[in-house]
Amino acid sequence: MNALQQIWTVMRKEIKVAAEFRGQWLNVFLTPLAFIAVMGVTFGDGGAPTAAVYLVNEDEGRLGRQIVSALRNEPTLDLEILPSRSEADRLVGEGRRMAAIVIPSGLSEAVLTEQGGAIEVIVDPARAQSAGVVLGQVQAATAPMLIDAEVERGVRTAFNTAPETFGFEAADLEALGVDLETVERFLTAAIRGVVSSQVQDAIDDPLVRIELKPASDAAPRQAPTIFDYLTPGYSVFFAFFLMGLMAEIIYEERVGGALRRIFTLPVGKASFLLGKMLPYALIAMLQIVVVFGVSSLLFNFDLGDAPLAFTLLVVATGLAVGGLSILVAVLIRSEGQANSIPSLLAVVMAAVSGALFPSIQLPALAQLTPHYWAIQGFLSITALGGGLTDVALHLCVLLAVAVTTFAVAVWRFQPT
Amino acid sequence: MPASILEAHNLVKKYGDLVAVNDVSFTIEEGEIFGLLGPNGAGKSTTISMLSGLLPPTNGNAIIAGLDVVRETAKVKQMIGVAPQELALYPTLTGRENVRFFGELYGLRGGALSERVDEVLGYVGMLERANDRVQTYSGGMKRRINLAAALVNHPRLLFLDEPTVGVDPQSRNHIFESVERLNREQGVSILYTTHYMEEAERLCHRVGIIDRGRLIALDTPRRLIESLGGGVIQLGLPTADESVRSAVAALPAVRAASFLTPEGASLPEADRTSATGGQRKAILKIEAVHSNEALLQVLHYCNEAKLQILSLDLLEPNLETVFLNLTGKSLRD
Numbered sequence: 001m002n003a004l005q006q007i008w009t010v011m012r013k014e015i016k017v018a019a020e021f022r023g024q025w026l027n028v029f030l031t032p033l034a035f036i037a038v039m040g041v042t043f044g045d046g047g048a049p050t051a052a053v054y055l056v057n058e059d060e061g062r063l064g065r066q067i068v069s070a071l072r073n074e075p076t077l078d079l080e081i082l083p084s085r086s087e088a089d090r091l092v093g094e095g096r097r098m099a100a101i102v103i104p105s106g107l108s109e110a111v112l113t114e115q116g117g118a119i120e121v122i123v124d125p126a127r128a129q130s131a132g133v134v135l136g137q138v139q140a141a142t143a144p145m146l147i148d149a150e151v152e153r154g155v156r157t158a159f160n161t162a163p164e165t166f167g168f169e170a171a172d173l174e175a176l177g178v179d180l181e182t183v184e185r186f187l188t189a190a191i192r193g194v195v196s197s198q199v200q201d202a203i204d205d206p207l208v209r210i211e212l213k214p215a216s217d218a219a220p221r222q223a224p225t226i227f228d229y230l231t232p233g234y235s236v237f238f239a240f241f242l243m244g245l246m247a248e249i250i251y252e253e254r255v256g257g258a259l260r261r262i263f264t265l266p267v268g269k270a271s272f273l274l275g276k277m278l279p280y281a282l283i284a285m286l287q288i289v290v291v292f293g294v295s296s297l298l299f300n301f302d303l304g305d306a307p308l309a310f311t312l313l314v315v316a317t318g319l320a321v322g323g324l325s326i327l328v329a330v331l332i333r334s335e336g337q338a339n340s341i342p343s344l345l346a347v348v349m350a351a352v353s354g355a356l357f358p359s360i361q362l363p364a365l366a367q368l369t370p371h372y373w374a375i376q377g378f379l380s381i382t383a384l385g386g387g388l389t390d391v392a393l394h395l396c397v398l399l400a401v402a403v404t405t406f407a408v409a410v411w412r413f414q415p416t
Numbered sequence: 417m418p419a420s421i422l423e424a425h426n427l428v429k430k431y432g433d434l435v436a437v438n439d440v441s442f443t444i445e446e447g448e449i450f451g452l453l454g455p456n457g458a459g460k461s462t463t464i465s466m467l468s469g470l471l472p473p474t475n476g477n478a479i480i481a482g483l484d485v486v487r488e489t490a491k492v493k494q495m496i497g498v499a500p501q502e503l504a505l506y507p508t509l510t511g512r513e514n515v516r517f518f519g520e521l522y523g524l525r526g527g528a529l530s531e532r533v534d535e536v537l538g539y540v541g542m543l544e545r546a547n548d549r550v551q552t553y554s555g556g557m558k559r560r561i562n563l564a565a566a567l568v569n570h571p572r573l574l575f576l577d578e579p580t581v582g583v584d585p586q587s588r589n590h591i592f593e594s595v596e597r598l599n600r601e602q603g604v605s606i607l608y609t610t611h612y613m614e615e616a617e618r619l620c621h622r623v624g625i626i627d628r629g630r631l632i633a634l635d636t637p638r639r640l641i642e643s644l645g646g647g648v649i650q651l652g653l654p655t656a657d658e659s660v661r662s663a664v665a666a667l668p669a670v671r672a673a674s675f676l677t678p679e680g681a682s683l684p685e686a687d688r689t690s691a692t693g694g695q696r697k698a699i700l701k702i703e704a705v706h707s708n709e710a711l712l713q714v715l716h717y718c719n720e721a722k723l724q725i726l727s728l729d730l731l732e733p734n735l736e737t738v739f740l741n742l743t744g745k746s747l748r749d
Contacts, residue, residue, distance in 0.1 A: 257502025
């Protein structure tokens with residue numbers, strides 16, 4: 001009973017002392033939300049990223065207008081129409097936008113000739129790799145029109161070479177009362193119609209279909225958004241910054257003599273360290289709840305349908321934060337270490353675990369970090385609709401981290 | 417014969433090759449203020465750490481109120497109070513919150529805790545400022561709260577480790593008065609470490625002089641001072657000449673004479689003990705039977721022998737001189 005009272009006493013003192021470090025609270029509670037908001041806006045709300053490009057149409061023909069229309073309907077392109085190629089060239093050179101699409105003068109006519117035509121994409125050399133994406137988007141958007149133009153050119157070529165091919169003269173046909181111009185227009189329209197129809201059929205109903213099917217037994221859910229990744233990632237990342245705060249406070253207790261005094265009292269190491277650890281574990285839990293809650297309200301982030309699993313995961317993550325923090329804090333022996341090692345550790349573990357950037361393929365090393373198990377556990381619940389059984393392993397690993405780190409901290413702790 | 421509240425037997429603390437405390441033994445009687453006097457780094461704080469259960473001794477043992485400090489640490493800790501040399505307080509908490517915190521760790525609760533906290537804050541004269549943060553206090557006020565926190569559990573034995581370092585004269589006097597009242601009115605036994613001989617002389621019933629981890633003298637301040645006889649004269653000479661030393665030692669008013677030598681150095685090296693304006697000199701320490709007569713006889717001898725006197729110090733008989741006499745160096749070195 002006395003030990004419990006001592007733990008409670010140390011907890012209350014720790015919260016009072018830690019409450020003075022206001023900058024750290026900003027770091028732990030507000031910074032993850034700021035990161036989530038900025039990253040979410042930058043990389044979009046679940047859709048593909050858009051490319052900001054200029055568009056110049058110098059072609060006065062029908063094909064030019066069709067391409068402009070098609071590009072305007074392309075959702076992945078953020079277009080700004082410019083009147084001249086030179087202006088587009090200058091602005092791209094200044095880095096205002098990554099590329100400019102130029103439809104050259106006479107393209108409509110040129111595509112019907114043997115030489116064909118070309119759509120130009122002027123790219124910012126500094127972003128050549130990103131601008132390459134624009135090329136693909138232009139090709140995708142203009143494909144139907146170019147097929148159309150190819151058909152028209154093919155028909156014209158075939159018609160013009162028909163007398164040679166079939167061994168009659170144009171005069172023979174005129175003598176029979178055939179209007180060649182009418183026949184050419186008719187045939188062109190007919191063939192174009194057939195080919196276009198086939199092409200459209202091939203797109204709409206291909207001979208070999210690739211079908212997407214939802215995983216069996218999975219409840220129908222909305223597609224994961226970028227916030228499904230950012231919210232647990234940044235929440236967990238910044239929760240582990242509590243290591244720095246705890247290290248700083250325990251270092252000050254050590255050099256200020258408070259630790260020496262406390263251990264001249266009848267206080268056990270485990271009771272004292274548990275009293276120090278628990279407030280940070282609770283703060284980490286509170287931070288996760290706040291960040292997830294605000295993210296849910298502001299960014300429409302889905303918290304999933306497993307409140308028990310979610311709660312247990314919050315508790316396990318908080319305890320892992322507390323355990324690792326107390327271990328790092330008791331091993332710190334100088335002010336320089338207190339100022340650098342916890343932050344370095346927090347960043348490195350977050351980077352390895354995939355907390356900083358959404359990633360499909362993570363290194364095996366990631367599984368050595370508690371971050372990984374916390375983030376993957378939350379993803380299972382929020383993005384994939386998982387429940388308690390889906391996060392059982394994650395819970396076990398996080399609790400094992402908490403217990404092991406705390407036990408090592410008690411073992412290694414030297415109050416003097 | 418009064419009972420001992422503390423018995424330290426052959427305490428040794430080693431850190432690798434460094435011997436911080438070397439075979440220290442002493443007892444403190446119930447109701448006694450016992451001083452450990454020595455320069456910084458002498459081993460005073462390490463001795464307190466071992467006696468308060470913070471550090472296990474490498475060798476030896478200690479008994480407090482009949483309990484073995486190592487085997488019955490928890491019980492021992494209930495009956496001692498420690499005011500460490502560092503200001504072991506939380507600066508962002510108030511003085512009252514600090515004292516309450518340590519009181520709660522002792523298991524005090526509710527009304528008993530509040531009453532005791534007010535009592536000890538009043539004892540050290542800090543009730544009026546008790547609700548201010550410690551970081552707003554002067555050095556002396558912090559020391560007083562440090563003392564209050566050590567008293568909160570009604571200790572039978574109080575360890576005060578350099579309790580007046582860095583404090584203003586007003587707070588220093590307040591601490592002296594608090595220590596004296598605690599001892600006089602409540603019968604608290606006190607182990608008081610300091611490197612200020614004035615404090616040891618004023619407060620302590622007995623004093624142990626400690627240097628380089630060894631207890632080199634132990635007695636009442638008066639007897640330690642009396643051991644000096646009529647005082648000490650320090651004579652600065654150009655060289656450490658053995659014939660001069662023996663001649664001075666043979667003077668009727670002189671009890672003993674010796675050249676101060678650095679630790680472990682041979683006599684010729686005494687030449688290097690100090691220098692004035694770049695000139696080397698040897699210090700001849702003369703213990704007098706009567707200081708005035710001895711001074712006249714020494715000056716007369718130097719005049720007859722045509723010895724050049726580079727410096728002359730007549731040291732008053734006090735604990736500082738006792739320490740100098742025993743170790744050849746100042747308490748503040």
